[in-house]
Amino acid sequence: MDKTGCPRHEHHYTFSSQTSEMKTFSTGNDRSLKLNKSNSEITIADKGTKKAAVFTPARWASFRLCIDQIDSQLSDLAQDKDVSYCAHYGGGWHVSVTKCFRCVDLRKFYMPKGEMIWKPIRTGIALRLAEWPTLKESINSLHRDNPDIIVTPCFYNHSTPEIIAACPECNP
Ligand SMILES: [Zn+2]
Numbered sequence: 001m002d003k004t005g006c007p008r009h010e011h012h013y014t015f016s017s018q019t020s021e022m023k024t025f026s027t028g029n030d031r032s033l034k035l036n037k038s039n040s041e042i043t044i045a046d047k048g049t050k051k052a053a054v055f056t057p058a059r060w061a062s063f064r065l066c067i068d069q070i071d072s073q074l075s076d077l078a079q080d081k082d083v084s085y086c087a088h089y090g091g092g093w094h095v096s097v098t099k100c101f102r103c104v105d106l107r108k109f110y111m112p113k114g115e116m117i118w119k120p121i122r123t124g125i126a127l128r129l130a131e132w133p134t135l136k137e138s139i140n141s142l143h144r145d146n147p148d149i150i151v152t153p154c155f156y157n158h159s160t161p162e163i164i165a166a167c168p169e170c171n172p
Helices: 057-065 067-078 131-145 161-166
Strands: 014-018 022-028 031-036 042-046 052-055 084-090 093-098 103-110 119-128
Touching: 022 131, 031 131, 042 119, 052 057, 057 067, 057 084, 057 093, 067 084, 067 093, 067 131, 119 131
Parallel strands: none
Antiparallel strands: 014 022, 022 031, 031 042, 042 052, 052 119, 084 093, 093 103, 103 119
16 A cells, blocks of 8 residues: 555456355455355455455445445545545445545444434454455456346335335345
């Protein structure tokens, strides 16, 4: 990583393994993007620490809609601007980029009963800034190789506030 925090070196994804159970795309540093056999779960995980972010298809689709915003936040961060970004992408999971932590943090939050503010918990993974471009390449590869993964977030199909309120992704 250079001084600005903006990764400039070349990134390659390697198709590291394909078993009958799971398709795995390495994102470097012992981390990988995995798709399970039935295309029902995507995981970004660290082999060493076992930290991970787990996505249902709807959550994954919603997360992908945040990618451009994340890129824009990282670009601001590289210019040393104040960044405080946090977006809910489903099931209580949030992605955040902030000046103090300098990472792309994928983390589950919960809302304590009777409170109005989400709180982060330990479940999740903080991606180093240099890992982000590699992850994006892995995401592109995953979708190129698996065109049948659902790409529509659930909220595109919610027609009433009642349906949204009953959705475990939108209203965990
Ligand atoms: Zn929903």
